[in-house]
Amino acid sequence: MADFRKIECPVCSDTGWVRVETDKGFVARRCACVLAKRDAAVLDRTRIPARYRDCTLDNFAPKNDSLKDALKISKKFIAKFPEADVGLLFIGPCGVGKTHLASAILSEIVRTKGSSGLFYDFRDLIRDIQNTFSPDSDLSESDILTPVFECGLLALDELGAKRSSTWVEETIFYIINRRYNERKLTIFTSNYPDTSDDEDDRVPMFKKSAAFGGPKKTDETLVDRIGIRLRSRIYEMCKVVDITGEDFRKTIKQASYRF
Numbered sequence: 303m304a305d306f307r308k309i310e311c312p313v314c315s316d317t318g319w320v321r322v323e324t325d326k327g328f329v330a331r332r333c334a335c336v337l338a339k340r341d342a343a344v345l346d347r348t349r350i351p352a353r354y355r356d357c358t359l360d361n362f363a364p365k366n367d368s369l370k371d372a373l374k375i376s377k378k379f380i381a382k383f384p385e386a387d388v389g390l391l392f393i394g395p396c397g398v399g400k401t402h403l404a405s406a407i408l409s410e411i412v413r414t415k416g417s418s419g420l421f422y423d424f425r426d427l428i429r430d431i432q433n434t435f436s437p438d439s440d441l442s443e444s445d446i447l448t449p450v451f452e453c454g455l456l457a458l459d460e461l462g463a464k465r466s467s468t469w470v471e472e473t474i475f476y477i478i479n480r481r482y483n484e485r486k487l488t489i490f491t492s493n494y495p496d497t498s499d500d501e502d503d504r505v506p507m508f509k510k511s512a513a514f515g516g517p518k519k520t521d522e523t524l525v526d527r528i529g530i531r532l533r534s535r536i537y538e539m540c541k542v543v544d545i546t547g548e549d550f551r552k553t554i555k556q557a558s559y560r561f
């Protein structure tokens with residue numbers, strides 16, 4: 303009986319192979335569709351949210367010097383990986399592209415360096431761990447933590463987005479410390495400004511910056527949110543990349559929506 307399945311790849315008719323002429327005659331090569339599927343499967347495992355799946359460094363438009371620097375540092379990080387000494391901490395106000403950059407780095411590294419990678423929103427990680435404590439949970443704490451400990455590159459988004467408790471601080475410290483001891487690299491993003499040592503400890507840097515778009519309506523700093531011990535460890539294991547600028551969602555995306 304005829305097979306009416308729809309052929310997905312007209313190049314290889316879904317065989318996965320194409321005949322390529324070389325100077326030694328015809329050879330069989332993997333079709334690009336196989337590589338694309340492999341990339342998609344690899345990206346699925348990273349858990350990068352759908353909205354950020356297509357984020358790359360090539361489609362990141364650096365509109366000011368801090369964004370240019372952030373882009374340059376991101377490229378260097380990828381080039382050096384896995385030999386980079388430290389991870390990255392992107393700090394800046396809403397919509398400046400922190401999650402875009404973290405996702406783009408993670409996705410390029412898993413696709414081109416053969417490393418495993420995992421994206422986690424800080425709040426989701428805490429919630430997923432807490433959910434395992436429920437008697438009807440099918441997952442154990444180590445089901446959640448093992449990939450977080452073991453992946454080659456972890457992107458932990460929105461650090462400090464959930465108010466700390468001693469348990470949260472201890473748990474995140476444990477995760478981060480273990481990755482640090484194993485020389486595994488981590489990228490963090492945070493909305494919460496750092497404080498500089500030589501200035502008033504409580505004044506957020508964003509507020510001092512003329513380029514700050516200003517959407518963060520709190521004076522809380524990263525250390526207020528995650529505690530001094532965790533912040534100190536993160537500073538030891540990451541290069542801080544301060545980003546300033548306008549909210550891309552508001553200035554560029556809104557302007558492009560047509561109805």
Ligand SMILES: Nc1ncnc2c1ncn2[C@@H]1O[C@H](COP(=O)(O)OP(=O)(O)OP(=O)(O)O)[C@@H](O)[C@H]1O
Nearest residue numbers: 361362363364395396397398399400401402550551
């Ligand atoms: N420089 C840029 N070039 C291209 N797209 C950008 C740029 N900056 C941001 N975007 C896009 O704008 C949206 C918001 O960026 P993103 O989510 O990375 O911001 P964020 O700094 O993580 O914000 P938040 O603090 O609210 O999490 C995303 O869709 C992202 O792809």
Ligand SMILES: [Mg+2]
Nearest residue numbers: 400401459491
């Ligand atoms: Mg973000």
Ligand SMILES: [Zn+2]
Nearest residue numbers: 311314333335
């Ligand atoms: Zn094909």
